[in-house]
Amino acid sequence: MEQLSANMVLPLDLLDQGPAPPPVDTAQQEQPQANNNPNGPPAPAQQNPPTQTQTHAGNAASSSGNAVPSASGAPAAAAAAAAGAGQRQDDLLRCKMRIRLPAFHVPRLAGRNADGVSFINEVQQRAEVRISFSRTTDLNGYKTLTVKAADPIRLNTARRLLLNRVAVWTAMRENGPVKENVRVPRAVVGSLIGMRGRAIGELELQSGASVAVENVHIMPPVPIVPGNTRMRGLTLTGTAEAILRCKVLIEAQIQAHRRGDVGFLGRRGTMTAG
CATH class of the missing domain: 3.30.1370.10 (K Homology domain, type 1)
Incomplete structure (x- = not known):
C-alpha cells in the first residue's frame, strides 16, 4: 500500500511588512546668478522655460481644480483591488496542512470528471478550503499538497476526503x-x-x-x-x-x-x- 502523510501548522504566521521607505524629494531649487557688473544695473535672472507635462485628461480639467484619473491607470487600480481582496482572504485562511501523495495521483485529482468539475475543486467547495500542489516531484516520487483553511475542522474534512479518494483508487488497482x-x-x-x-x-x-x-x-x-x-x-x-x-x-x-x-x-x- 502507498504511504500517505499529512502535517498541520497552526496558525499561519502573517508576513511582516517593514516600514515604507521615506519619500525622495526630486525637486531642484533654482540658484540666482551672481551680478558681475558692479556699475551697471543688476542683470535679470534667467528664467527656465516651464516644462510641459502631457496628461491623458487634458489641461481643461486641471484648470477647473478637478483631477481626472488617467485611463491607463484603470487596469492597475483593478489589479491592486484584486490583490487587496486576495490578501484579505489569505488573512482569513490562517491554518494550513501539507499532504504528501504519490505524484501520479495529482493529475487525476486535478482532472475534471464527467460533470466538468475536478475533485480538487469539489473538495475546496465542500470543505471551504484552498488547495495548491507543488509542480515538482521529490526524489521519492511524491508531490506535496498544501491545504489552507480558516479552522482545523475544515482542514481535517479536506484531508479525509483527499485521502479516502486516493485509498479507493489504490484498493481498485491492487484489488x-x-x-x-x-x-x-x-x-x-x-x-x-x-x-x-x-x-x-x-x-x-x-x-x-x-x-x-x-x-x-x-x-x-x-x-x-x-x-x-x-x-x-x-x-x-x-x-x-x-x-x-x-x-x-x-x-x-x-x-x-x-x-x-x-x-x-x-x-x-x-x-x-x-
Whole structure:
C-alpha cells in the first residue's frame, strides 16, 4: 500500500511588512546668478522655460481644480483591488496542512470528471478550503499538497476526503488488501447506487473503500431468506478500517430506507428511489 502523510501548522504566521521607505524629494531649487557688473544695473535672472507635462485628461480639467484619473491607470487600480481582496482572504485562511501523495495521483485529482468539475475543486467547495500542489516531484516520487483553511475542522474534512479518494483508487488497482462480500436487501440497492452512480461514489468517498454491486444477470439474488426479503451482494475492497466504515454507513442507509428517510446518501441529492 502507498504511504500517505499529512502535517498541520497552526496558525499561519502573517508576513511582516517593514516600514515604507521615506519619500525622495526630486525637486531642484533654482540658484540666482551672481551680478558681475558692479556699475551697471543688476542683470535679470534667467528664467527656465516651464516644462510641459502631457496628461491623458487634458489641461481643461486641471484648470477647473478637478483631477481626472488617467485611463491607463484603470487596469492597475483593478489589479491592486484584486490583490487587496486576495490578501484579505489569505488573512482569513490562517491554518494550513501539507499532504504528501504519490505524484501520479495529482493529475487525476486535478482532472475534471464527467460533470466538468475536478475533485480538487469539489473538495475546496465542500470543505471551504484552498488547495495548491507543488509542480515538482521529490526524489521519492511524491508531490506535496498544501491545504489552507480558516479552522482545523475544515482542514481535517479536506484531508479525509483527499485521502479516502486516493485509498479507493489504490484498493481498485491492487484489488485489496482486504475483500469482503456483504448482502443487502434488494430494495435498498437502488438507493446505494444512486443516479449515475453518485450515491455509491459518495459511499466510497466517505469510507475509503471500493464498492462493487454484483451483476444480477451474472449472479442472481440468493434464495429467499428469513423475513421474506430478497438480497443482493456487494463486494467491499480496501483496508480493514475502510471496510468497517463502509459497512457502518451501509447499515445506516438500510435503516434509513426502512424508516422512509433518505439517509446520509440523500443529503446532496445523490440518492434515487429504492
